Amino acid sequence: MSTLLEVKNIKKHFPLKSENFFSREKPVLKAVDGVSFSIEAGETLGLVGESGCGKSTAGRVMLKLLEPTEGEVFFKGENITSFRGEQLRKLRKDMQIIFQDPYASLNPRKTIEQTITEPMKIFNIPKEERQKKLKRLLDVVGLSSYHKSRYPHEFSGGQRQRIGIARSLALEPELVICDEPVSALDVSIQAQVINLMEDLQDEFNLTYLFIAHDLSVVHHISDRVAVMYLGELVEIGEVAEVYQNPKHPYTQALLSAVPEVNPNQEKQRIILSGDLPSPANPPQGCKFHTRCPYAEEICRTQEPKLKKVSSDGQMASCHFVKEVVD
Numbered sequence: 001m002s003t004l005l006e007v008k009n010i011k012k013h014f015p016l017k018s019e020n021f022f023s024r025e026k027p028v029l030k031a032v033d034g035v036s037f038s039i040e041a042g043e044t045l046g047l048v049g050e051s052g053c054g055k056s057t058a059g060r061v062m063l064k065l066l067e068p069t070e071g072e073v074f075f076k077g078e079n080i081t082s083f084r085g086e087q088l089r090k091l092r093k094d095m096q097i098i099f100q101d102p103y104a105s106l107n108p109r110k111t112i113e114q115t116i117t118e119p120m121k122i123f124n125i126p127k128e129e130r131q132k133k134l135k136r137l138l139d140v141v142g143l144s145s146y147h148k149s150r151y152p153h154e155f156s157g158g159q160r161q162r163i164g165i166a167r168s169l170a171l172e173p174e175l176v177i178c179d180e181p182v183s184a185l186d187v188s189i190q191a192q193v194i195n196l197m198e199d200l201q202d203e204f205n206l207t208y209l210f211i212a213h214d215l216s217v218v219h220h221i222s223d224r225v226a227v228m229y230l231g232e233l234v235e236i237g238e239v240a241e242v243y244q245n246p247k248h249p250y251t252q253a254l255l256s257a258v259p260e261v262n263p264n265q266e267k268q269r270i271i272l273s274g275d276l277p278s279p280a281n282p283p284q285g286c287k288f289h290t291r292c293p294y295a296e297e298i299c300r301t302q303e304p305k306l307k308k309v310s311s312d313g314q315m316a317s318c319h320f321v322k323e324v325v326d
Contacts, residue, residue, distance in 0.1 A: 003077070004207050005062065005175055006038040010071030012057050016280060029280045031057040033231035034071075036306075041174070044201070044208040046222030046239065048215055048254070050276060054231040055211045056100075059177045062209070063095055064088060075175070093123060096168040100180040102160035106152040112138075112163055113148035119170045137166040140203065141196060158189035165197065169204060177209045182217060194221055215258050219243055227251045230287040231279055233306055237314030247309045247316040249292050286319065294320050 013028040032054040039045045047055050060066040062073055064083060072081045075095065083091055099105035106115055116137060120130045135145050141162040152160055161181060168176055178197070182190040194217060200206060212218050218225055219239060226236040227250065235248040246252045249270075256270040272291040277283050283290050289299035296319070304317040 002041050003038045004041040004075070005209070006074040007058075007062060008036050008072045008074070009034050010036070010058065010061055010073065011069045012054070012061050012066060013069045027280060030231050030282060031279060032061060032068075033279075033282070035228070035231070035233050036071075037226055037233065037236055039175070039207055039209060041207055042201075042205065043223040044210055044221055046218035046225040047209060047211045047228060048213060048218050048225060049228035051213060052276065052279070053228045054279070055213075055228055056179050058228070059097070059179055059209060059211050063097055063177055064091070065097075092119075093171045094174045095177070096171070096173040096175070097177045097179060098161075098164050098168050098181045101184050102157060102164045103152060105164055106160060108152055111149050111151060112143075115152075115163065116148075116167050116170055119167070123171060133170065137169060140169075140200065141166045156189075157185050158193060161185060161193055162196070165193075165200070169200065172204065173206070175207045175209070177211070179211050180213070181210075183212065183214065190217065197221065215243075215254060227254065230277060230282050232287060233317070234288065235314070235316040236306070237310070238312055241310065241312050241314050245310070245314075247314060247321050248288075248318050249294055250288050251316075286317075294318075296320070 010032055011030070011034055012032040013030050016027040016029055018027055035058055037045070047058065049055055057066065061068045064073070064080065068081065072079055074080065075091065080091060113134060116134055117130045120133060134148060138145055138147060143159065143162055152163070155163065182193050185193060197208070198221060201208060210218060210221055222239045224237060225239045225242050227234050227248065229250050235242060235246065235251045242251065243255060246255055253270040253272050256268065260267050274291045277287065277290055285301045286292070286295070286299040286304050289295040292299065298319050302319070304319050306315050306317040308314070309316045309321045
């Protein structure tokens with residue numbers, strides 16, 4: 001397998017209004033604060049964490065919808081960080097996104113035909129070919145050709161997300177960033193959409209970055225999983241390894257909250273103390289130390305690095321990995 005996307009130490013800081021007018025240091029919100037990982041062609045990498053940890057921002061930086069404050073993004077071995085204008089326009093064909101809210105991401109004044117074929121028009125695909133592609137895309141996402149003349153408000157939430165998926169595939173991309181694509185849907189519909197996405201991955205040879213906070217969904221669809229906390233990666237590895245043997249205490253706490261299928265099976269819930277710190281003023285040292293049950297003095301002063309913690313390539317950023325595992 002070859003590396004399709006690689007991000008190196010990407011940061012995205014948003015400026016905040018300073019209360020002290022004369023201060024030289026301008027306050028910033030550190031939404032993403034030094035994230036590095038790669039995605040292999042054909043795989044699905046799940047990116048999980050609490051709301052506000054920077055998952056969606058990281059995804060938008062990778063797509064060049066947001067400019068990184070620092071760091072580099074490589075697509076198929078090429079550094080795309082400085083891409084502008086025509087270079088960026090051509091790149092859009094290979095990288096697409098499925099948004100969280102299917103209704104907000106569709107133009108209410110455009111029919112489904114106009115929505116799906118608009119990207120094809122931009123890339124000068126002939127009208128006859130556009131119609132063929134439209135018919136096929138509607139078919140593969142489970143909609144009929146008579147739906148093409150309807151507007152978004154005439155569809156259910158699940159159908160609207162299928163339209164969003166069809167639009168993302170209009171230009172036959174290689175990478176699709178799925179930004180919580182099922183979180184706004186009914187649980188019964190979620191399973192249908194996830195199964196559809198798995199089928200489409202095989203049919204169109206897609207690579208997914210699947211952003212979510214539902215660990216059950218991520219477990220089902222992902223090959224590898226990366227866990228974020230306050231803008232940083234705290235653990236990454238094969239999905240089976242991370243779910244069965246989580247090495248970071250934050251990952252352990254997240255997984256302890258996942259409901260068991262068997263109601264008679266007892267599970268020890270890990271309750272984290274304290275509130276989630278503000279990304280505008282993150283703690284010194286390990287960002288998780290304010291809520292970690294294993295925290296020592298070193299955690300308050302030294303920031304742990306992401307390091308290999310198993311023979312399978314699993315990585316975690318914790319000073320006390322052995323103590324946590326034992």
